Amino acid sequence: MTMQRAAAATRAPGRPRSEKAEKAIIEAALDLLAEGAGMSDLSIEAIAHRAGVGKTTIYRRWPGKEELVLDALTTLKAPVPDFGELSVRDALVSYLTFIQHESDHPRTRCIMNIAMSERERYPSMVERFYRLAIEPRRIALRATLQRGIDNGELRPDLDIETAMAAVTGSMIYFTKWHHGNELPADLPERIVDGLLEGFKAG
Amino acid sequence: MTMQRAAAATRAPGRPRSEKAEKAIIEAALDLLAEGAGMSDLSIEAIAHRAGVGKTTIYRRWPGKEELVLDALTTLKAPVPDFGELSVRDALVSYLTFIQHESDHPRTRCIMNIAMSERERYPSMVERFYRLAIEPRRIALRATLQRGIDNGELRPDLDIETAMAAVTGSMIYFTKWHHGNELPADLPERIVDGLLEGFKAG
Amino acid sequence: MTMQRAAAATRAPGRPRSEKAEKAIIEAALDLLAEGAGMSDLSIEAIAHRAGVGKTTIYRRWPGKEELVLDALTTLKAPVPDFGELSVRDALVSYLTFIQHESDHPRTRCIMNIAMSERERYPSMVERFYRLAIEPRRIALRATLQRGIDNGELRPDLDIETAMAAVTGSMIYFTKWHHGNELPADLPERIVDGLLEGFKAG
C-alpha cells in the first residue's frame, strides 16, 4: 500500500512546469493570430514577449510553431451543438448561425483562416486540427441530414455529401467574399430555405 | 523634325528594360506560389534567385511584393466562359467544371488560395485582384441565373445571391476539404443537380 | 535536561551542511580557474556540475561568484616565508624563488592572474584578496629591505618602494612575457644580483 502510494505519488523531479506560463503562451499566440498574423508572421519571439515568458519556456513544451499553434487552436474548439429536438430546417439554421457567430469573433475567425490557407505548407498540422475540430461538426451535420431523410423531411435520394458542401460552402462563401462589414442576421435562414426549396421552377 | 523627335521621345532614353527579365520574374513568382508559398514565405530574394535576376531588377518594376503578386496572378486570369447557348443546368455544370479544372493545376489553384487567405493582411491587393479576376465570373454566373429565372428554368423568387453562394461555395468546400487526391469527375453534375432539385422531400 | 537541550541547540536544527560539498565546490572552482577560466567564464553552473552539486548548494553558502572566488583563492594562500636568518641577498633570492615556484603550478598561478586582471571589474574582491594574500608579502619584503639598510647591506638612501617594485616587478615581467615553457632556475639569482649591483658602470 505504501508502495502503491509511492508509485502514485511519483512525478518528475525538480520544479514542475508552470501552468500559468503555458496558458499565457497559448493566449499570446491566439492574440497574435487574431490580430491577423499568419503562420509565417507568427514568431516565437513575439509570442514569448507578449506572454512575458522566455523563449526557452516555449521550446521546452513544443518542438516548433506548428505544434504550438495546433494546441492553441484546439483550445478554441467549440462544443458541437446538439440539434436533437429541432426540425431539420431549424437545426441547419442553428448550425449556420453558430458558424456565423464564430466568424464574428477574431479568435474563432482565425481558426478557419489557418485551416484553409496553411494546408499546403503545414499539412500534418491542418490534418490533425481537422480531425479535432472540423470532423465532429461534419459528423453532426451529416447526422442531422440523415435524420431528415429518415423522418421524411428531406428527399430520400439526397446526396448527403454535396448537401453538406452546399450548406457549409454557402456560409464560407459569404464570410470570405462579403464586402460589407457584417453579414446580415437572416443569412442562415435565407441559405437554408433556398437550399431546401431548390432552384428549379415548378 | 520636332514631331519626329517627339515621336521618337515616346520611348524613354537609356537602356530599355528587359522583357525577358520581366517574364522570368513573373514565372518565378508563380512557380514559387504554385509550390505552396504564401505571401509571407514568398521572398523577393527567392524570386530573384529563381529568375536569375538581381533584386534591384524587381524593385525597379514593382514597389513591393503585393504589386508583383497582383501582376503575376492576373497573368493567369482565364477568360470568362460564355454559356449563351447552353441550358442553365449545363451552364452551371460547365462553370463548376471550369473551376474544378483550375484547382487541378498548381498555378491556378494558388489563385484562390491567395485570394481567400491573405485578405486580412493584403486587403487592397486582394480587392484589386477580386475586381480583375473574380468579379467577372460572378457577373457571368449572376447573368446565367437571371437567364434561368427569365426563361422559366428557375424559380422566379430565387434569391440569386444565396444561389451563387451555394453553387460556388459547394465547389470551394470540396476543393478545400476533400481528403482524396482528386475530385470525382462528376462532381459538378452532382452539385448542380442537387441544388436544382432542392433538399426537401416531395 | 533544559541545559542539555540548550547545548544541543547550539547546533542549527535540520540537516547540517555537508562539509564534503563545500570542499568539492572550492576544489571545482580552483580547477576551473587553473584551467584558464577568468571571472566571466567561471560559471556557477559549471562549478556545480564539476563538484557534483546542485546550484542551490552554492548559492546557499555564497551570495555570488565574487565571494566564492575570494574564498577559493584565499584557500591557496601560502604562508609568508620568514627570512630572519638569511642575508638580504639570499632572502630576496628566496622570495623570488618562492614566487617562481608558485607560477609553476596552475592553481597558484591563477591567483596573480585574477588579482591583476579583474581589478577594474571586481575591485572590492581584489581589494580584499590583496589584503589577505598580497599585503603580508609586501610587508615581509619591506621588512627585509629595511633590515638591509639597517645592517649596512643596502644603501641608506634606498627608495624602498621602487626597490620593492623592481624586485617583484622583474619577476612578474618574466612570468608574463617569457616565451619558453619554463623559467630558468637561476632567474631569481640573476635578478637579485643585477639589482643589487646596479646598472651603472664604474
Place this chain on the structure above:
Amino acid sequence: MTMQRAAAATRAPGRPRSEKAEKAIIEAALDLLAEGAGMSDLSIEAIAHRAGVGKTTIYRRWPGKEELVLDALTTLKAPVPDFGELSVRDALVSYLTFIQHESDHPRTRCIMNIAMSERERYPSMVERFYRLAIEPRRIALRATLQRGIDNGELRPDLDIETAMAAVTGSMIYFTKWHHGNELPADLPERIVDGLLEGFKAG
C-alpha cells in the same frame, strides 16, 4: 596593355564594404574595452549596437571576437619612440614616462590589461598582439641598453634581459598595485635612478 589595366582595375563585384562601418566597429569595441569590459563581457551584439551596425557586418569582416579585438588593439599601437639623441638615463626615463602616459588613458590602458590577463584563454591573439605592439618596444629598449654598454654609461657585464625586466616590470608593478588614483609624476625618474645606482651600499 589593356589587359594590364583591366587586371589592375579588377575589384570585387557588388557594393564595396563600408570603411565607415569598419571604423565604427573598431571604435565601439575600444570604447567598450576602455569602459572595463574583458574579453568575455565584450559581446558582439553590444559592439554592433554601439557602432550602429548589424551583426552581419561584423561577422562579414572578422570570424570572431578574438580577431576583431586584435585588430582593434593594434590600431592603438603607438609609434616606438626614438631615443637616439638622449643619454641612456634620460632615454629610460622617457621610455617609462611614455608607458605611464599610456596607462593614464582608458583606451591604451586596456591594451596591457588584455595582453596580460587573456593570455591563457586567447594565446594566439595575445601572441600576435605581442609581436605587433610589444616586441618593437622591447627591441628599442634592448638597443638603448646596448648603447649604454657600448658607450660606457652602463656596466659591460650587465644582464640585458633582467635589466629590461627590472625597468619595465617596475612600471607594471606600480600601474597594477598603486593604491592611489594617480601615479606620481616623478616615478620614472625615481625608478631609473634607483636601478642605475643599484641597491648595495658602498
Place this chain on the structure above:
DNA sequence: GAGTAACCGAGACGGTACGTCGTGTCTTCTT
C-alpha cells in the same frame, strides 16, 4: 562613334527572428 542615362548583376548594408546555450533565481520533492 562618342556621350549619356537607365539598366543589369552582385553583394554589403541595418535589421529581425531563428533555435541553442548558459546565466542566476525560483520552486518542488526527497533525504
Place this chain on the structure above:
DNA sequence: AAGAAGACACGACGTACCGTCTCGGTTACTC
C-alpha cells in the same frame, strides 16, 4: 533544513534572410 533536480526570465550566440543601397559594367538610344 539541506540537497538534487530542473523550470523560470533573460540575454548573447552565430546563421539566414529580409528589403534597401551602392557599386562597376552593359546596353541602346541621341547628338
